[in-house]
Amino acid sequence: xxxxxxxxxxxxxxxxxxxxxxxxxxxxxxxxxxxxxxxxxxxxxxxxxxxxxxxxxxxxxxxxxxxxxxxxxxxxxxxxxxxxxxxxxxxxxxxxxxxxxxxxxxxxxxxxxxxxxxxxxxxxxxxxxxxxxxxxxxxxxxxxxxxxxxxxxxxxxxxxxxxxxxxxxxxxxxxxxxxxxxxxxxxxxxxxxxxxxxxxxxxxxxxxxxxxxxxxxxxxxxxxxxxxxxxxxxxxxxxxxxxxxxxxxxxxxxxxxxxxxxxxxxxxxxxxxxxxxxxxxxxxxxxxxxxxxxxxxxxxxxxxxx
Ligand code: DON
Numbered sequence: 001x002x003x004x005x006x007x008x009x010x011x012x013x014x015x016x017x018x019x020x021x022x023x024x025x026x027x028x029x030x031x032x033x034x035x036x037x038x039x040x041x042x043x044x045x046x047x048x049x050x051x052x053x054x055x056x057x058x059x060x061x062x063x064x065x066x067x068x069x070x071x072x073x074x075x076x077x078x079x080x081x082x083x084x085x086x087x088x089x090x091x092x093x094x095x096x097x098x099x100x101x102x103x104x105x106x107x108x109x110x111x112x113x114x115x116x117x118x119x120x121x122x123x124x125x126x127x128x129x130x131x132x133x134x135x136x137x138x139x140x141x142x143x144x145x146x147x148x149x150x151x152x153x154x155x156x157x158x159x160x161x162x163x164x165x166x167x168x169x170x171x172x173x174x175x176x177x178x179x180x181x182x183x184x185x186x187x188x189x190x191x192x193x194x195x196x197x198x199x200x201x202x203x204x205x206x207x208x209x210x211x212x213x214x215x216x217x218x219x220x221x222x223x224x225x226x227x228x229x230x231x232x233x234x235x236x237x238x239x240x241x242x243x244x245x246x247x248x249x250x251x252x253x254x255x256x257x258x259x260x261x262x263x264x265x266x267x268x269x270x271x272x273x274x275x276x277x278x279x280x281x282x283x284x285x286x287x288x289x290x291x292x293x294x295x296x297x298x299x300x301x302x303x304x305x306x
Contacts (some may be wrong), residue, residue, distance in 0.1 A: 024280030067261030109177025145203035253304030
């Protein structure tokens with residue numbers, strides 16, 4: 001397919017996924033997330049030139065949750081010596097729920113990948129060792145989205161902080177293996193603020209464009225080498241949808257990172273970044289309507305990496 005009418009396609013997709021909207025369940029282990037209206041659906045496509053098309057609730061902010069993990073990994077890798085993070089975290093799919101503890105013990109405190117909670121805590125620890133990791137992330141997301149409205153939702157952060165025992169347990173287990181540099185409560189606190197950032201689909205798609213541009217930011221400066229951008233996209237493809245990453249690759253065929261707020265960022269290298277949001281989650285924590293919309297998008301356009 002050569003010329004694609006993106007606004008028309010987005011309108012078609014919104015109609016086609018209508019039966020999926022409202023299916024699944026809203027994440028309720030973070031009480032503030034459980035209050036979101038399950039019937040929301042928004043989708044935005046950002047082109048390489050920064051222009052954005054959207055449909056539905058594409059301008060409504062939502063909690064990005066684990067979508068933040070793709071950005072924090074990129075920020076760590078962009079630093080001098082950033083590759084040393086790979087000594088502390090792997091890059092294999094876990095095949096386990098994102099907050100699982102079991103693997104971490106028999107794999108000696110080295111998380112399988114940077115996109116499960118344990119791995120993201122390691123990334124936050126690296127990113128935050130000379131400053132506040134959440135502030136670094138926020139500055140980056142504001143610059144890339146072109147909006148200072150991108151911010152931490154204090155109510156969601158507080159709600160997460162009250163229900164942080166699982167993340168604290170993951171962190172202390174890693175600390176017991178010597179895989180935590182900073183004091184753990186500080187790391188978890190920064191991690192929670194990263195997850196509690198709210199953005200809308202337009203902002204998120206624009207912020208993800210550097211991954212579509214093989215590492216080049218919206219201002220033309222390079223964040224990642226081409227090889228590093230390939231690696232982030234590869235880990236998104238293999239590990240970005242938790243223990244459903246295989247199913248996501250099968251249906252969508254793109255690097256993607258999902259979050260329990262119902263958002264997904266997907267990347268078509270060399271072409272565009274796509275953000276979709278709908279809060280109803282399947283059993284493994286991925287947006288039901290969001291995955292369906294991306295499935296439809298790549299099926300119609302043929303824009304997958306395969
Ligand atoms: O730490 C948590 O459980 C949430 N803040 C994020 C969970 C999420 O989106 C899925 N994680 N990989």
